[in-house]
Amino acid sequence: MTDPRTIAVYDAQADRYADLTDADNTGDPQLARFIAAVGRGGRVLDLGCGPGASAVVMAQAGLRVEALDASAEMVTLAGRHPGVTARQAGFADLDAVATYDGVWANFSLLHAPRHDFPAHLAAVHRALRPGGVFFIAMKLGQGEGPDRLGRFYSYYSEDELKDFLHAAGFTVTDRRLGSGTGLDGSVSDWIGLATHA
Numbered sequence: 001m002t003d004p005r006t007i008a009v010y011d012a013q014a015d016r017y018a019d020l021t022d023a024d025n026t027g028d029p030q031l032a033r034f035i036a037a038v039g040r041g042g043r044v045l046d047l048g049c050g051p052g053a054s055a056v057v058m059a060q061a062g063l064r065v066e067a068l069d070a071s072a073e074m075v076t077l078a079g080r081h082p083g084v085t086a087r088q089a090g091f092a093d094l095d096a097v098a099t100y101d102g103v104w105a106n107f108s109l110l111h112a113p114r115h116d117f118p119a120h121l122a123a124v125h126r127a128l129r130p131g132g133v134f135f136i137a138m139k140l141g142q143g144e145g146p147d148r149l150g151r152f153y154s155y156y157s158e159d160e161l162k163d164f165l166h167a168a169g170f171t172v173t174d175r176r177l178g179s180g181t182g183l184d185g186s187v188s189d190w191i192g193l194a195t196h197a
Contacts, residue, residue, distance in 0.1 A: 002070040002090045003152035006111050009183075010050075010151075014073035017183055018051035028054075030135060030176055030192050034104060035061045037133045037194070042101035045127065047094065048108020049086060052078030058104070059083030068094070069108075091120045096127040103128060105136045107190070114144055114154045121168035128197040134170060136161075137192040140177075148184040158191055170195040 010017065031054055038044055040062040046055040049067035051074055059065045059081060067078045067086040079086035091112055103124050112120055124134055141155030156164070162172055174194040181187050 002111055005146070006151040007070050009149050010069075010071040011073040013149075013183060014051060014071065014077055017074075018053070018077055020183060021050055021053040028057075030137070030194065031057055031104075031106075033174065033194060034058075034102060034133060034135045035063065037196075038063060038102040043099065044102040044104060045094075045096075045100045046078075046084075047091070047103055047105045047124070048111070049078045049084075050074050050108070052081045052084050052086065054104055054106055055084045055086070056081035063102075066100075091116070091123070094120070094123045094127055098126070098129050100127050100132055101129055102133040103135075105134070106192075107137050107139070109136060110138045110153050110155070111151065112154060113152070117154065117164060118168065121164060121170070125169045125197050130197065132197045134195045134197065135192065136165070136195070137190060140189040140191055147182070148186060151184070161191065161193065165193065165195055170197060 043064045046067040049055050049069045055065045055067045065084045067084050068089045069075050070090045072088050075086045075088045078084055139155055144154040172193050172195050176192045179187055179189045
C-alpha cells in the first residue's frame with residue numbers, strides 16, 4: 001500500500017509537481033525509446049502516472065494509454081490530457097493479465113516499501129503480454145524512509161535493482177544514469193532501466 005503521507009504530499013502539491021515534471025519531460029530519450037519499442041497502437045500502462053506528463057506524450061505518439069496513480073489530484077490532472085484514461089489506484093491494485101504491450105514506471109515504484117517490491121514487479125510481469133516492455137526509473141541509494149517533505153522512499157543500488165528485475169523474469173536491455181533536483185529541492189542520483197518480459 002502506498003504511504004498515506006506520501007499521497008497527501010502529492011495531493012497538496014500536484015500543480016507544483018506538474019510544473020516540475022512537464023519541464024523535465026521535454027525530449028526524454030528513454031520515453032522516446034519506450035514508445036518506439038511498444039509500437040504505434042500499442043496498449044500501455046503508466047504506473048504511478050503523476051500529472052500525466054509521460055502519458056500525454058505516449059498518447060500523442062499513437063499509443064492507447066491507461067494511467068494509474070494513488071493521488072486523486074494527480075489522477076485529475078492526468079485525466080485532462082487527450083487520449084489518456086486515468087484512474088485512482090495503488091500498486092497493489094494492478095491485477096491485469098497479459099494486457100499491456102508496455103508498462104512505464106517512471107519514479108513511482110520507489111514509493112513502495114522494499115518488502116512489497118518483488119510482488120509489484122511480479123504483477124507488472126503478469127500484466128505484460130509476452131515480450132512486452134517495462135521501463136523503471138528509481139533513485140539510487142540504500143535503505144528506506146521519508147524525504148524532506150515526508151514522502152516515503154525505498155532506495156536501491158544498480159546491481160540490487162537488476163537482481164530484483166531478473167528474479168521477476170525481466171531482461172534488462174538498456175540503462176541510463178543521471179541526477180536531478182526533486183520536489184523537495186534535494187539533488188538525487190537516479191537510474192532508468194529498459195527491460196522486456
